[in-house]
Amino acid sequence: MTARRPTIDDVARLSGVARTTVSRVLNDGPNVRDEVRARVLEAVKALDYKVNPQARSLAGGGSRLLGLVFASDLESEPNSFYHSALELGALRGCLELGYQLVTRHIPLQSADREQQVYDLIATQRCEGLIFTPPYSDDGALIAEVLRRGCKVVSISPGGAGRGLADGVGMDDEAGGYDIARRLIDLGHRRFAFMGGIEGHLSADRRLDGLMRALSEAGLGQADLIQVRGDFTFRSGVELTPRLLDDPLHPTALVCANDDMAAGALSVVHGRGVKVPQDLSVTGFDDTPVSAIVWPPLTTVHQPLKDMGRRAVALLASRLTGGRAEAEPEFDCLDHAVVERGTAASAP
Template sequence: MSAKAGSAPTIIDVAAQAGVSIKTVSRVLNQEPGVHEQTRAQVLKVVAELKYRPKLSARSLAGARSFLIGLLYYDPSAAFVAGVQKGATLRCRESGYHLVVESLHNDAPDIDSQVERMVAALRPDGMILTPPLCDNARVLKALLDSNTPCVLMSPREVSAAQPSVRIDDVRAAEEVTNLLISLGHQRIAFIKGPDDQAASGMRYQGFERAMLSHGLAVDAELVWGGDFTFPSGVEAAHQLLSRRVRPTAVFAGNDDMALGVLAAAQRLGLAVPADLSIAGFDDSPAASLVWPPLTTVRQPMEEMARAAVEMLIAPPREPAEGAPPPSVNRVLPHELLVRNSTSALHGKGKRKT
């Protein structure tokens, strides 16, 4: 039995074509345990063939899933948001979910009310929070009060009670700084991101740790504040590169700022990397398209988003007796990508001993 021509397929049609009960179809769609994998695969195959989607009226029933995942962001870095959105969208689509993307101003006086209205209207099955919203106590309380599960991406702190996905920002920044030092650079400038972004402090911590571990002092005059945008990178570069004794390398806290440094250096007639090495963080699409291509850290934004969706639609099951409980805090691997924007320090910039 199949859906009539011209009419939307129903759960009855899915059950009939898959050769299972309506209850089994419902359990598969709601990601409930206890369904044989072969049966689950068959039901999902029929769902895809019939292009079945649960009715909104059924979704509104108490306890029913909406098959909607929310993604909340407030981030000036378009590359970060684009990567997260792509990964989350693809993972949602694989499981018959839809992603709803909303931008919230982190400092909005009524941000908790905005979240409450959003949850009441959408009834999402879960929310993904990106920085700095993932550290906003009012947003977190609004979601907690509405019993809406959420996963935090790159939060300032992790908790065994709150699912999160991140990379080791401190370690990644250490690796970038160690690379620059290994190339002979000692006068290294660092451009921080905004204070409300946890990654800003973590990446600076990694930079500072690497410098001190090599016996190099961190010159406060070479640490400049930015806001993760291209213009702030340009401004920081003009300030840093106009000094009588300028840095031989600049490590920017993200790629957008690093690209601003690259543009400013070229306007000032500096050759990169001959006169100035530049490194960034994130591996945004533009990082490999500019010349010279940017040395950076690949933060697996799409994979992080996919993991966040997975944690919402298929939460970890109870472990077997005696087995350790599964961690709700996932740390994904990063990768240092060494490209042409960094090179060994030329003789004229080396410190005499």
Template structure:
């Protein structure tokens, strides 16, 4: 037999059934007799027939694309690892499930963000949308997407958003608590913290967990803190403030690795030793954290696994009946940027 691309009509003829019956079997519909289903299956195997995803999409009116929205302010440098981690994880799932991945960027501070997202939906007609923080905590935005008839899942969403849509993430509060507990276990009692953006609930939960660890150890006073925007530059600026404002901190925890790396640069510039004078700790476990000097102690957040999981949740057949929020494990990664403090060492 000469090699050619067989069609659904060829399968129907080989199985001795109607074209619509083949379609029902291929779409796994229930109203087909077992013996008929088996005849179609044998015909598909004999012909080596495979479904053309684009043709199926056109015939069914369903676009087999997933739209991943990056929360990105164009005036700031992007958190490159977080963005790429989301893309790689989502792409891994899309490839396995037969979907295409499209990425777009929306500024969370843009007053027209809902209209912009609506234009993406109208143009792309995606099968579903993945929203990372802080957009994943914009409950009104989530409701708007659902009202448009599009499936949506949230990455690292807060409690309120979890009641609206499905999603996945880590226990951010527990991750922050692990940071505090580890630094406390080394003997640190004067610890600073560089927070994330004020509108980023996941980052706020990390700080809440960190403070809770201090409270549990008997430290009632509020720790020195600064707010960054997850960028390297904001980490530099926060640490420079720290060194100007206080000489009492022996450890500095940061809400992500980029800011921790920036803080380390500022500390090096001040001719201070890490961790001899100040221990530094991050969050995420980006590839950079293992190659900067000294290598960074951090909390590993499985960003790629989270993105992969939310795509699977998005396309799950039971999506419309249940809205699960899955919590993936985080992990403390200890490296050379942290050590016990030097007793009563003045760092300013």
């Protein structure tokens, strides 16, 4: 004999609430007191209750399918951990709330990239889409998806994309400021910045934060050399020699993500430059690579898994939780400077 699987009614009985309240908690809906929400989640855990996505689909008439859209470059490898961390967080959110997830990498160079997005709605029957940068900055695309009746959550939206739909992210400008402020406090006055692809507004905001910190310290453009990479290890390798050979001779290299910083470190070691004695190097994201390079990388922690998970919760609340007509909201998650071994006092 096999044990009967717990039902939503079992959760309601154990937590002492109505069945509709359990449903509202599972869908991250509004109008639930914190103590009630906690009691329901404790009952879910105690019973090891699992949502049946097929049953929920039949009951609600929807596909229970969400789409996660990444931009990809046909000429370079993907920013693997950034993508996988967001996807893992979204998958965990889907598991908790009874949704399924389909992931699509749509090259920015594709002439039919918008149609590929629309096909997720028409062909795949996605009820909601999660856009990552730079698609999350594309106001026209987001507006058209919403017009077609599909819900949207944007990861780190900027520009025309900000405010059109629910969003989740961190304060990129503040992150850039905090890492630059730390380097300035260490005595650095000559900087290099390795940015991201053209039009990637969240990475550009990291540069804005750096510039704000420089301005407060009485520094400016003359104290900074800038290059654009594509967030890959390869671009870090290719661009670093230009920075090292520049007449400015920077003592601090600020990279817009960890993969480029790792590529930069490989070149710096090959040149015989000591890190952090001769040159401080910092990254952004706090991906696993930041802890395994040598020296371990000082970086800015971006809660990518939490972003993916929260994006699913926001979509669920739009679809079934009573927020269908609510004004768009933006959830700003906390970041932190993670000090390891690549930043020290200026030589």
